[in-house]
């Protein structure tokens with residue numbers, strides 16, 4: 001590692017803090033997906049000043065894109081003195097809703113005891129700021145570098161990434177002929193390399209019944225009782241089967257090393273009334289009950305198997321339970337993604353962590369998905385990891401923060417990785 005580069009990054013502490021604060025104060029809440037244009041313009045101004053060529057790209061007609069809430073993205077590219085490989089840092093610019101329980105102003109970006117507080121500090125504007133400081137300082141220290149550096153700020157990661165990385169990947173921005181290495185500075189901790197994530201399958205199951213008077217339920221057919229039978233099959237068969245499956249992926253936390261399924265919601269019978277409604281319920285047998293399931297699966301499980309396992313339980317009920325009728329609607333699916341441990345970006349960042357922090361990195365995989373899926377599946381670019389400052393468990397929580405020292409350390413790791421990839425060898 002070049003000690004000059006680390007020292008130069010550390011000397012930019014104030015700039016790093018101010019940059020992070022500026023980003024936090026643009027409240028890019030998703031939903032609805034607001035202020036994407038404002039944050040892209042801010043990044044455009046900053047990166048243009050440092051010699052980047054920038055493109056602002058609107059993801060027209062992707063979910064949520066409208067004239068009120070356009071899905072804007074920025075891709076900034078800085079060419080080196082000689083042609084060579086391109087290292088791309090991709091950060092999502094959106095943040096999730098604030099929620100209750102804050103003691104800090106969620107968009108105030110207050111600094112207390114070496115931490116910056118606010119929605120998106122950890123997930124992931126702190127990572128975005130660290131990558132910008134790393135890239136700018138690298139360029140100043142090595143103006144004659146070989147290859148290119150790209151920084152992108154993309155929309156909608158928190159809602160699937162279709163108006164962000166997926167759109168850019170479809171337009172060829174992650175073509176392996178154009179970009180060779182990708183680092184996503186999600187908050188996985190400064191000494192860990194995240195190789196990928198589990199898959200996800202989301203579906204709605206509706207059981208059907210027949211409406212009748214509540215005093216004579218035998219004249220109708222109760223959809224909620226049918227759903228009870230579905231849930232009991234899940235409890236007795238599906239959950240034990242999922243818990244018994246263990247993956248070789250290094251997923252953290254430990255509990256996510258098995259297959260899991262959340263039941264996201266349940267609705268049956270009479271609609272819930274508004275809060276000011278003071279009447280009593282009418283007496284009806286419910287003719288419909290719906291649940292949404294959120295099934296997370298392992299790289300060892302094919303999506304077809306995940307799907308068939310649930311369908312087989314439902315079909316079994318159709319055979320054994322009189323009048324059981326159901327409908328299953330798939331909502332979305334995402335395949336697992338995992339980068340090889342000997343991929344160039346993994347080896348490079350591992351060495352950089354050792355050099356900067358004096359310890360070997362921990363290799364992890366994420367329980368939930370992030371934009372790596374689109375870079376892998378649409379872009380066909382396998383050489384991608386998540387690496388960035390911040391504590392994953394703070395993401396989406398009240399009083400979310402990022403440590404300033406952590407941002408500096410991870411910027412030093414990113415800078416060291418750029419030195420090993422973009423300086424002439426020997």
Ligand SMILES: [Zn+2]
Nearest residue numbers: 092123124186
């Ligand atoms: Zn994130």
